[in-house]
Amino acid sequence: MRVAIVTESFFPQVNGVTNSVRHVVDRLLERGHEVLLVAPAPGLAVYRSVPVVRVRSVAMPGYRTFPVGLPDRAVERALADFRPDVVHLASPIALGAVGLRASRRLGVPAVAVYQTDIGGFARQYGVRAEAAVGRWVGRIHRRADRTLVPSTASRDQLAGLGVTDLHLWRRGVALGLFGPQRRVPELNARWTRHEPGSLAVGYVGRLAPEKQVARLPELASLGGIRLVVVGDGPSRASLERQLPAAKFTGMLRGQDLAQVFASLDVFVHTGQAETFCQTIQEAQASGVPVVAPAAGGPLDLVDHGRTGLLYDPAAPGSLRDTVARLVGDHELRRTLGAAGPAAVRNRTWATVVDELIDVHYPAVLPGNRTALAA
Structure with missing residues (x-):
């Protein structure tokens, strides 16, 4: 099979979209398929053996390190030259819309993967465009041949925008890491030596408004903890001023990240606009009890009281109170931490991407669509 992936983000940007695209490409290559990548410039021109067509981009206002792909005739030329069997649209908004238009002109089926709540993203940056963004997102996904969503909350969100052909497709976790x-x-x-007997409570992810990291200072007054903040982004400087006692590690990857995850005593996530929340899976795989908002993707990942705790993001003090509950209950921490690895043991990236290759791509191919319609 020949698969063209049009993605809103790829290396050197590191985020959930880039991570999932990397795993899809890796597995496609392992199974002998041919791949083309189309992504915003700048960046590498080849990933492994896969050519990466880079298109014009502009820095997103308020987040200068995140380039947004612009309409570019190179997209349709690249797809026409590659002659894909299917076009994979990774989190389509700007460049993905261009890829969708090109695929329709070329008569190639497109699978759209919903991954980013752009409306929620815009809201956190003070941009009052949620309704317009919703209409645009709905239009893109209604025109795709199939839309894959990572959670039931995302499915409900897109269904509310009039998108009908929706299928759950979750994310894998690197269980070997x-x-x-x-x-x-x-x-x-080392983290807790300033207060013997204290616990390391950590956040891992982008330090940016859309992750609601402004809630982390709620934990500053909680006794018996040392806050560990892993990641980077536009909110880092502000957080460092508000949390002078916290440990900021910067962005970590690979084994360094895995060691930090497993060395935490409690993992906290603050974002309530998550379509999935990969770091929750990684914390669970690491055997670390999780505290997450009762909203969006975390609702599918955290079984409250069994694999983690959910807090009410609309209730003042709920985050602090929920973390305090875990800090004060060793047995609860042990029970939740032990349940985490079992909860994710079947969620390998190979299994997840094989579902994409064996189920979702074939479903949109011309012969199969005719059979399904009959």
Whole structure:
């Protein structure tokens, strides 16, 4: 099969979209398929053996390190030259819309993967365009041959925009990387040495308004913890001023990230506009109890009281109170942490991408669409 992936983000940007695209490409290559990538400039021109067609981009206002792809005739030329069997649209908004238009002109079926709540993203940056963004997102996904959503909350959101052909397609977790065995007691001890007996409570992710990291200072007054903040982004400087006692590690990857995850005592996520929330899976795989908002993607990932705790993001003090509950209950931390690896043990990236290759791509191919319609 020949698969063209048009993505809103790829290396050197590191985020959920880039991560999932990387795993899709890796698995496609492992199974002998041919791949073309189309992504915003700048960046590498080849990933492994896969050519990456880079198109013109502009920096997003308020987030200068995130380029947004612009309409470019190179997209249709690249697709026409590659002659794909299917076009994979990764989190289509700007460049993805161009890829969708090109695929329709060329008569190539398109699978759209919904991954980013752009309306919620805009709201956190003070842009009052949620209704207009919703109409645009709905239009893109209604015109795709099939839309894949990562959670029931996302499915409900797109259904409300009039999108009908919706299918759950979740995300994998690198079980060979993340696990309780990665815990480094000495690392945990370094974090908490200022207060013997305290716990390391960590956040991992982009430090940006759309992640609602402005809630992290709620934990500053909570005794018995040392806050560990992993990641980077436009909110980092503000957080460092508000949380002078916290440990900021910057962005981490690979084994360094896996060791930090496993060495935490509690993992906290603050974002309530998450369509999925990959870091929750990684914390669960690491055997770390999770605290997450009762909204969006986390509702599918956290079984409250069994694999983590959910807090009410609309209730003042709920985040702090929920973390305090875990900090004060060793047995609850142990129980939730032990349940995490079991909850994700079947969510390998190979399994997830094989579903894409074996089920969702074939479903939109011309012969199969005719058979399904009959």
